[in-house]
Amino acid sequence: MNTLILYATKYGATKQIADQLARELGGNVTINNIHDGKPGIEAFDTVIVGGSVYMNKIQHGITSFLKANEKQLIKKRLGLFIGCYTPPETEGYLEQFFSTALLAHAQAKDMLGGLMxxxxxxxxxxxxxxxxxxxxxxxxxxxxxxxxxxxxxxFAERMQTETMRC
Known part of the structure; x- marks a missing residue:
């Protein structure tokens, strides 16, 4: 599995999540902060995108990347996550940040915690x-x-075990 973890962080907690996720996934994983440039996703069969939520907003770079690449992302094994301090059981929270199409396609989607x-x-x-x-x-x-x-x-286990839905 050739995986890209693309993330954005305000203070560093989402980078910690991305790093731990990469360790859990193993294999060929590239971690990229969206503020360091938006990589082409063609070379990756798996793309995981995450950002931190701050004052109920995710980074603009993440939302613009998702909008610009939605059609390509739906052809990939996809994971979506947010880092925040909202309790993971909060129903409907992910829908504020990710499109219905991407959420329906994602192999894994979750709130993976955060730090104050x-x-x-x-x-x-x-x-x-x-x-x-x-x-x-x-x-x-x-x-x-x-x-x-x-x-x-x-989250990593779901990314590794579920079959890709296209």
Missing amino acids: QYDKMNPVYRKIFMSLKKIDDFNKNFIEPKIETERIRA
């Missing part, structure tokens, strides 16, 4: 989150996010 990297946040957002964490009602439901190792492992 307060020291790297915009000072305004950091102050908002720190203020929220002082509110008891907020803390009752807030779980500090983490990179979901088991979900990444399961």
Whole structure:
């Protein structure tokens, strides 16, 4: 399997996810940050695309890549993921970031966790989150996010075992 993992990250957590996913997949895996240039996907039979969600938005580079390459991606073994602190059980969340056609075609799709990297946040957002964490009602439901190792492992297994749907 000749695999491309194309990702975008704001603070680095999505790169950590992409690196762990590459280790789980093994084989010939190329990891590419979309900000370093958009590679041609012709040479890859498997393409995995992921981005971080920040303030309910995924990076523009990811959305523009997906729109520009949707027809080619549907001919590939495809995986889609996001890195975020939204709970993975949140129904309909992936649909905000990926087209219906890509989601229907994807061999694996999931939210693979994230990190709240307060020291790297915009000072305004950091102050908002720190203020929220002082509110008891907020803390009752807030779980500090983490990179979901088991979900990444399961994602890699789905990419390796499912037959390609075209």
